[in-house]
Amino acid sequence: EFLFSSLVETSTAAELAEKLRADVSPYWAVHYRFGKSAANLSATALAASSLDALLINVAAPLRYAYLRQQGTEDYRERSIEFLCGIKPENNRLVRAFGKSLQPVDASESQALIQLYREYCERRKCFFCRWGYRFLSLSAR
Incomplete structure (x- = not known):
């Protein structure tokens, strides 16, 4: 519900990653596609590498743009620190x-x-x- 505010208010990538962790619904735990169940699915949450990719390629640029637009004095340093917390x-x-x-x-x-x-x-x-x-x- 408050995804964008979480994105810009969290100070570290680990904090944001924790907020973004979510399990899949029971339906998607056994489906790849609508109406077709798959017997051997094991993933029930977003993989760590996928979460890192979201943080690097979506969250970090959005945070940078928002902090810059808001005139935050140390937006560059804060953006680099955010990236330093990600593999x-x-x-x-x-x-x-x-x-x-x-x-x-x-x-x-x-x-x-x-x-x-x-x-x-x-x-x-x-x-x-x-x-x-x-x-x-x-x-x-």
Whole structure:
């Protein structure tokens, strides 16, 4: 009922995650589709990785935009702190950096995704501090 106020008033991702945890209704515990029951369903709640993805890709941007629009002085710091409380994403863009750059939280994985989109996809390696360093090391 008060989802948006919960979104902007909670100070940590863990608090918001707890508010968003919900079990599925008994009907969906045994159905994938309307009218077709499935015998071997085991998930009765949102998976932790799905919840983290919602926090990173929906809650964090909404919080940032709202805090900024409200003129909150420390909206950037609060947004980064929020992301620091979430596990890093594990997708192909983050894995593209291999073992050399392992994010420890969602703020770092989002930074890697931004680096990938701005430099790697556009083949601007020499303009990227990391790309330039990797290329100069491989040239030796």
